[in-house]
Amino acid sequence: xxxxxxxxxxxxxxxxxxxxxxxxxxxxxxxxxxxxxxxxxxxxxxxxxxxxxxxxxxxxxxxxxxxxxxxxxxxxxxxxxxxxxxxxxxxxxxxxx
Numbered sequence: 001x002x003x004x005x006x007x008x009x010x011x012x013x014x015x016x017x018x019x020x021x022x023x024x025x026x027x028x029x030x031x032x033x034x035x036x037x038x039x040x041x042x043x044x045x046x047x048x049x050x051x052x053x054x055x056x057x058x059x060x061x062x063x064x065x066x067x068x069x070x071x072x073x074x075x076x077x078x079x080x081x082x083x084x085x086x087x088x089x090x091x092x093x094x095x096x097x
Contacts, residue, residue, distance in 0.1 A: 001015060
């Protein structure tokens with residue numbers, strides 16, 4: 001958690017205010033990621049013309065009823081997503097035979 005807080009430029013207290021354990025933090029970040037991804041997909045679908053020719057608006061996505069996280073949650077989650085997106089995969093070192 002020390003390294004994560006340092007990388008995200010926040011305190012451990014901020015991280016623990018979002019989740020009381022590492023596992024809960026991972027779940028919160030994962031949920032936020034998929035909530036964002038779902039919203040992007042829903043927007044893309046809304047922008048596409050209806051192949052049936054209907055002009056009626058589509059119903060709200062099921063995730064619309066999900067309560068929004070706090071600003072602090074979004075801020076830390078966004079920094080975590082940006083931070084991990086820039087991290088290249090680790091290469092194994094050692095002899096190759």
